[in-house]
Amino acid sequence: MPSRFIPPSAPQVQDFDxxxxxxxxxxxxxxxTGGVLLRNFIPNKKILSEIEKDVRPHINADTPWKGDFFPPETRRVYGLAGKSSTFMHHIVANSIYQSVCDKLLSSTHRCYIGDKIEESLSPPQLCNTLVLSIGPGARDQELHRDDMIHHNALPEISAEDYAIGRDTGIGLFVAGKPVTRANGATRFIPGSHLWDTMRPSSGDESAVYAEMEPGDAFIMLSxxxxxxxxxNTSNEERLLYSCFMTKGYLRQEENQYLAVPQEAVKNFPLGMQRLIGYNVSKPFLGWVDLDDPRKALYGSEWKGSNGADLL
Ligand SMILES: O=C(O)CCC(=O)C(=O)O
Ligand SMILES: [Fe+2]
Incomplete structure:
Protein backbone atom coordinates (compact mmCIF):
# COMPACT_ATOMS: atom_id res chain seq x y z
CA MET A 1 0.00 0.00 0.00
CA PRO A 2 1.44 3.40 -0.83
CA SER A 3 1.59 5.46 2.33
CA ARG A 4 0.84 8.79 0.67
CA PHE A 5 -2.50 10.24 -0.32
CA ILE A 6 -3.56 9.54 -3.92
CA PRO A 7 -6.72 11.33 -5.05
CA PRO A 8 -9.45 8.76 -5.66
CA SER A 9 -10.13 10.16 -9.11
CA ALA A 10 -7.04 11.73 -10.65
CA PRO A 11 -8.30 13.76 -13.62
CA GLN A 12 -7.97 12.14 -17.03
CA VAL A 13 -5.32 13.74 -19.24
CA GLN A 14 -6.89 15.01 -22.44
CA ASP A 15 -5.44 14.70 -25.88
CA PHE A 16 -6.56 17.08 -28.65
CA ASP A 17 -5.84 17.42 -32.33
CA THR A 33 -5.95 18.53 -15.22
CA GLY A 34 -3.04 21.00 -15.28
CA GLY A 35 -1.65 19.66 -18.55
CA VAL A 36 -2.94 18.68 -22.00
CA LEU A 37 -1.51 17.05 -25.08
CA LEU A 38 -1.92 18.73 -28.45
CA ARG A 39 -1.34 16.56 -31.50
CA ASN A 40 -0.15 18.12 -34.78
CA PHE A 41 0.86 21.39 -33.16
CA ILE A 42 3.45 21.79 -35.93
CA PRO A 43 2.23 19.50 -38.71
CA ASN A 44 4.79 20.75 -41.24
CA LYS A 45 7.99 18.71 -40.91
CA LYS A 46 9.92 21.33 -42.88
CA ILE A 47 9.30 23.83 -40.08
CA LEU A 48 10.60 21.34 -37.53
CA SER A 49 13.78 20.76 -39.53
CA GLU A 50 14.31 24.51 -39.96
CA ILE A 51 14.16 24.94 -36.19
CA GLU A 52 16.53 22.04 -35.69
CA LYS A 53 18.94 23.53 -38.25
CA ASP A 54 18.89 26.84 -36.34
CA VAL A 55 19.52 25.30 -32.94
CA ARG A 56 21.79 22.31 -33.67
CA PRO A 57 25.05 24.32 -33.76
CA HIS A 58 24.16 25.78 -30.34
CA ILE A 59 23.32 22.32 -28.94
CA ASN A 60 26.66 21.06 -30.20
CA ALA A 61 28.50 23.98 -28.63
CA ASP A 62 26.91 23.54 -25.19
CA THR A 63 28.75 21.76 -22.38
CA PRO A 64 27.43 19.98 -19.25
CA TRP A 65 25.97 22.25 -16.64
CA LYS A 66 27.48 22.48 -13.15
CA GLY A 67 24.19 22.65 -11.23
CA ASP A 68 22.04 19.57 -10.63
CA PHE A 69 18.61 20.82 -11.77
CA PHE A 70 19.23 19.12 -15.15
CA PRO A 71 21.06 15.80 -15.59
CA PRO A 72 24.58 16.27 -17.01
CA GLU A 73 23.60 14.56 -20.29
CA THR A 74 21.49 17.68 -21.05
CA ARG A 75 22.50 20.23 -23.69
CA ARG A 76 20.56 23.48 -23.81
CA VAL A 77 19.95 26.47 -26.04
CA TYR A 78 18.46 29.69 -24.69
CA GLY A 79 17.75 33.15 -26.08
CA LEU A 80 15.76 31.71 -28.99
CA ALA A 81 14.42 35.12 -29.98
CA GLY A 82 17.95 35.90 -31.14
CA LYS A 83 18.67 32.49 -32.66
CA SER A 84 15.62 31.20 -34.53
CA SER A 85 12.83 33.33 -35.92
CA THR A 86 11.16 30.07 -37.03
CA PHE A 87 11.05 28.98 -33.38
CA MET A 88 9.53 32.32 -32.44
CA HIS A 89 6.89 32.38 -35.18
CA HIS A 90 5.86 28.70 -35.08
CA ILE A 91 6.25 27.82 -31.39
CA VAL A 92 6.03 30.94 -29.21
CA ALA A 93 3.53 32.79 -31.42
CA ASN A 94 1.37 29.73 -32.22
CA SER A 95 -2.17 31.08 -32.23
CA ILE A 96 -3.70 28.28 -30.11
CA TYR A 97 -1.01 28.61 -27.42
CA GLN A 98 -1.25 32.40 -27.41
CA SER A 99 -4.99 32.31 -27.17
CA VAL A 100 -4.84 29.93 -24.17
CA CYS A 101 -2.28 32.25 -22.52
CA ASP A 102 -4.43 35.32 -23.23
CA LYS A 103 -7.36 33.70 -21.49
CA LEU A 104 -5.44 32.52 -18.42
CA LEU A 105 -2.68 35.09 -17.95
CA SER A 106 -4.15 38.45 -18.99
CA SER A 107 -4.79 40.80 -16.13
CA THR A 108 -7.22 43.69 -15.86
CA HIS A 109 -6.85 46.14 -12.98
CA ARG A 110 -9.31 48.87 -11.96
CA CYS A 111 -8.32 51.73 -9.70
CA TYR A 112 -9.25 55.31 -8.91
CA ILE A 113 -7.20 58.22 -10.12
CA GLY A 114 -8.97 61.12 -8.48
CA ASP A 115 -12.66 60.36 -8.93
CA LYS A 116 -12.22 58.52 -12.20
CA ILE A 117 -11.93 54.74 -12.40
CA GLU A 118 -9.11 53.68 -14.70
CA GLU A 119 -9.13 50.18 -16.14
CA SER A 120 -5.76 48.88 -17.32
CA LEU A 121 -5.00 45.73 -19.28
CA SER A 122 -1.75 43.84 -18.95
CA PRO A 123 -1.39 41.14 -21.63
CA PRO A 124 0.91 38.11 -21.14
CA GLN A 125 4.57 38.21 -22.16
CA LEU A 126 7.29 35.70 -22.93
CA CYS A 127 8.92 34.25 -19.81
CA ASN A 128 11.67 32.07 -21.24
CA THR A 129 12.78 30.07 -24.27
CA LEU A 130 14.70 26.82 -24.02
CA VAL A 131 15.74 23.91 -26.20
CA LEU A 132 16.57 20.72 -24.35
CA SER A 133 18.55 17.89 -25.89
CA ILE A 134 18.80 15.09 -23.34
CA GLY A 135 20.99 12.12 -24.11
CA PRO A 136 21.05 8.43 -23.11
CA GLY A 137 21.87 7.73 -19.48
CA ALA A 138 20.21 10.89 -18.12
CA ARG A 139 18.52 10.42 -14.75
CA ASP A 140 15.06 11.60 -13.71
CA GLN A 141 14.79 15.32 -13.08
CA GLU A 142 13.22 16.01 -9.67
CA LEU A 143 9.52 16.85 -9.77
CA HIS A 144 8.98 20.57 -9.32
CA ARG A 145 6.56 23.44 -10.01
CA ASP A 146 7.90 26.12 -12.34
CA ASP A 147 5.84 28.86 -10.65
CA MET A 148 8.43 28.82 -7.84
CA ILE A 149 10.23 31.54 -9.85
CA HIS A 150 7.44 33.97 -9.00
CA HIS A 151 7.08 32.84 -5.36
CA ASN A 152 3.56 31.73 -6.19
CA ALA A 153 2.30 30.38 -2.86
CA LEU A 154 -1.03 28.66 -3.48
CA PRO A 155 -3.71 27.14 -1.26
CA GLU A 156 -5.31 23.77 -2.03
CA ILE A 157 -8.55 24.09 -4.02
CA SER A 158 -10.85 22.01 -6.20
CA ALA A 159 -11.10 22.53 -9.95
CA GLU A 160 -14.54 24.13 -9.49
CA ASP A 161 -12.90 26.84 -7.38
CA TYR A 162 -10.12 27.56 -9.87
CA ALA A 163 -10.07 31.29 -10.63
CA ILE A 164 -8.21 32.91 -13.48
CA GLY A 165 -5.16 34.59 -12.01
CA ARG A 166 -4.06 31.62 -9.88
CA ASP A 167 -1.35 30.67 -12.34
CA THR A 168 1.59 32.92 -13.14
CA GLY A 169 2.78 30.99 -16.17
CA ILE A 170 1.98 28.48 -18.89
CA GLY A 171 4.59 26.17 -20.38
CA LEU A 172 4.79 24.73 -23.87
CA PHE A 173 6.89 21.70 -24.79
CA VAL A 174 7.10 20.71 -28.46
CA ALA A 175 8.68 17.43 -29.57
CA GLY A 176 11.51 17.88 -32.08
CA LYS A 177 11.98 14.09 -32.24
CA PRO A 178 9.83 11.21 -30.91
CA VAL A 179 9.41 11.58 -27.16
CA THR A 180 8.73 8.31 -25.33
CA ARG A 181 8.66 7.13 -21.77
CA ALA A 182 11.87 5.22 -22.53
CA ASN A 183 13.77 8.27 -23.78
CA GLY A 184 12.62 10.50 -20.94
CA ALA A 185 9.22 12.08 -21.68
CA THR A 186 8.23 14.91 -19.33
CA ARG A 187 6.09 13.36 -16.59
CA PHE A 188 3.55 15.36 -14.66
CA ILE A 189 1.02 14.81 -11.91
CA PRO A 190 -2.48 15.52 -13.21
CA GLY A 191 -4.40 17.69 -10.78
CA SER A 192 -1.33 18.84 -8.84
CA HIS A 193 -1.88 22.45 -9.98
CA LEU A 194 -4.76 22.47 -7.46
CA TRP A 195 -2.53 21.48 -4.56
CA ASP A 196 -1.17 23.65 -1.79
CA THR A 197 2.36 24.77 -2.64
CA MET A 198 3.69 23.06 0.48
CA ARG A 199 2.24 19.70 -0.50
CA PRO A 200 5.15 17.54 -1.71
CA SER A 201 4.95 15.60 -4.96
CA SER A 202 5.76 12.38 -3.04
CA GLY A 203 7.11 10.57 -6.08
CA ASP A 204 5.97 9.36 -9.43
CA GLU A 205 3.18 6.85 -8.82
CA SER A 206 0.43 9.04 -10.20
CA ALA A 207 2.56 10.71 -12.90
CA VAL A 208 1.54 10.66 -16.55
CA TYR A 209 4.23 10.68 -19.27
CA ALA A 210 3.71 13.20 -22.10
CA GLU A 211 4.67 10.95 -25.00
CA MET A 212 4.72 12.73 -28.36
CA GLU A 213 5.44 12.37 -32.04
CA PRO A 214 7.59 15.09 -33.62
CA GLY A 215 5.46 18.24 -33.90
CA ASP A 216 3.10 17.32 -31.04
CA ALA A 217 2.99 19.57 -27.97
CA PHE A 218 2.32 19.43 -24.26
CA ILE A 219 0.88 22.53 -22.57
CA MET A 220 1.07 22.82 -18.80
CA LEU A 221 0.18 25.28 -16.08
CA SER A 222 3.32 26.40 -14.23
CA ASN A 232 16.94 4.75 -20.61
CA THR A 233 17.73 4.28 -24.31
CA SER A 234 21.22 3.62 -25.62
CA ASN A 235 21.10 5.99 -28.57
CA GLU A 236 18.05 8.31 -28.58
CA GLU A 237 18.26 12.04 -28.09
CA ARG A 238 15.12 13.56 -26.51
CA LEU A 239 14.80 16.86 -28.32
CA LEU A 240 12.31 19.34 -26.87
CA TYR A 241 11.52 22.92 -27.81
CA SER A 242 10.07 24.87 -24.94
CA CYS A 243 8.92 28.29 -23.85
CA PHE A 244 6.82 29.73 -21.05
CA MET A 245 4.56 32.76 -21.04
CA THR A 246 3.92 34.77 -17.90
CA LYS A 247 1.82 37.69 -16.73
CA GLY A 248 2.76 41.04 -18.21
CA TYR A 249 3.62 42.62 -14.86
CA LEU A 250 5.93 39.89 -13.55
CA ARG A 251 9.66 39.65 -14.11
CA GLN A 252 10.63 37.44 -17.04
CA GLU A 253 12.58 34.31 -16.10
CA GLU A 254 14.94 34.77 -19.03
CA ASN A 255 16.05 38.38 -19.25
CA GLN A 256 15.00 39.11 -22.82
CA TYR A 257 16.58 42.60 -22.84
CA LEU A 258 20.03 41.14 -22.16
CA ALA A 259 19.66 37.70 -23.76
CA VAL A 260 18.46 38.90 -27.17
CA PRO A 261 20.36 41.35 -29.37
CA GLN A 262 18.32 44.46 -30.12
CA GLU A 263 18.97 44.00 -33.86
CA ALA A 264 17.14 40.66 -33.72
CA VAL A 265 14.20 42.25 -31.88
CA LYS A 266 14.02 45.03 -34.49
CA ASN A 267 13.59 42.42 -37.23
CA PHE A 268 10.39 41.09 -35.69
CA PRO A 269 6.93 42.50 -36.37
CA LEU A 270 5.37 44.71 -33.69
CA GLY A 271 3.26 41.92 -32.13
CA MET A 272 6.34 39.75 -31.58
CA GLN A 273 8.33 42.65 -30.15
CA ARG A 274 5.54 43.19 -27.65
CA LEU A 275 5.50 39.48 -26.76
CA ILE A 276 9.26 39.51 -26.17
CA GLY A 277 8.74 42.26 -23.60
CA TYR A 278 9.06 45.51 -25.51
CA ASN A 279 5.71 46.61 -24.23
CA VAL A 280 4.17 48.63 -21.43
CA SER A 281 2.13 46.62 -18.98
CA LYS A 282 -0.56 49.12 -18.16
CA PRO A 283 -0.53 51.18 -16.10
CA PHE A 284 3.01 52.56 -16.32
CA LEU A 285 5.16 49.41 -16.10
CA GLY A 286 8.22 49.07 -18.28
CA TRP A 287 8.55 52.46 -19.96
CA VAL A 288 11.69 54.09 -21.32
CA ASP A 289 11.75 57.90 -21.06
CA LEU A 290 8.08 57.61 -20.02
CA ASP A 291 7.40 56.22 -23.48
CA ASP A 292 6.99 52.87 -25.23
CA PRO A 293 10.18 50.83 -24.59
CA ARG A 294 10.51 50.28 -28.35
CA LYS A 295 11.93 53.79 -28.32
CA ALA A 296 15.17 52.19 -27.09
CA LEU A 297 15.30 50.08 -30.26
CA TYR A 298 14.76 52.87 -32.76
CA GLY A 299 16.55 55.86 -31.20
CA SER A 300 16.18 59.02 -33.29
CA GLU A 301 14.02 57.18 -35.87
CA TRP A 302 11.38 56.69 -33.15
CA LYS A 303 8.08 58.39 -33.77
CA GLY A 304 6.13 57.09 -30.84
CA SER A 305 3.32 58.26 -28.68
CA ASN A 306 5.55 60.35 -26.38
CA GLY A 307 3.99 58.87 -23.30
CA ALA A 308 0.38 59.15 -24.44
CA ASP A 309 -0.29 55.42 -24.18
CA LEU A 310 0.87 54.29 -20.73
CA LEU A 311 -2.37 54.17 -18.78
O1 LIG B 1 13.00 17.94 -19.41
C1 LIG B 1 11.79 18.15 -19.33
O2 LIG B 1 10.97 17.48 -19.93
C2 LIG B 1 11.25 19.23 -18.43
C3 LIG B 1 12.22 20.31 -18.10
C4 LIG B 1 11.72 21.22 -17.04
O3 LIG B 1 10.84 20.90 -16.32
C5 LIG B 1 12.28 22.54 -16.83
O4 LIG B 1 13.19 22.93 -17.57
O5 LIG B 1 11.80 23.27 -15.94
FE1 LIG C 1 10.14 22.60 -15.14
Missing part, protein backbone atom coordinates in the same frame (compact mmCIF):
# COMPACT_ATOMS: atom_id res chain seq x y z
CA UNK A 18 -4.90 20.99 -33.22
CA UNK A 19 -6.90 20.66 -36.45
CA UNK A 20 -10.18 20.74 -34.58
CA UNK A 21 -9.84 22.09 -31.07
CA UNK A 22 -10.77 25.49 -29.84
CA UNK A 23 -8.71 27.28 -27.16
CA UNK A 24 -11.58 27.42 -24.64
CA UNK A 25 -11.70 23.63 -24.59
CA UNK A 26 -7.97 23.54 -23.85
CA UNK A 27 -8.38 26.13 -21.10
CA UNK A 28 -11.11 24.02 -19.47
CA UNK A 29 -8.95 20.89 -19.69
CA UNK A 30 -5.99 22.75 -18.15
CA UNK A 31 -8.17 23.91 -15.28
CA UNK A 32 -9.21 20.33 -14.51
CA UNK A 223 1.87 25.26 -10.90
CA UNK A 224 1.73 21.62 -12.00
CA UNK A 225 4.32 19.15 -10.65
CA UNK A 226 6.47 17.82 -13.50
CA UNK A 227 10.01 16.90 -14.48
CA UNK A 228 12.03 15.44 -17.30
CA UNK A 229 12.44 11.66 -16.96
CA UNK A 230 15.35 9.26 -17.25
CA UNK A 231 16.58 8.53 -20.77
Missing amino acids: CKNVDPSTIVQALIT SCYHGGSAN
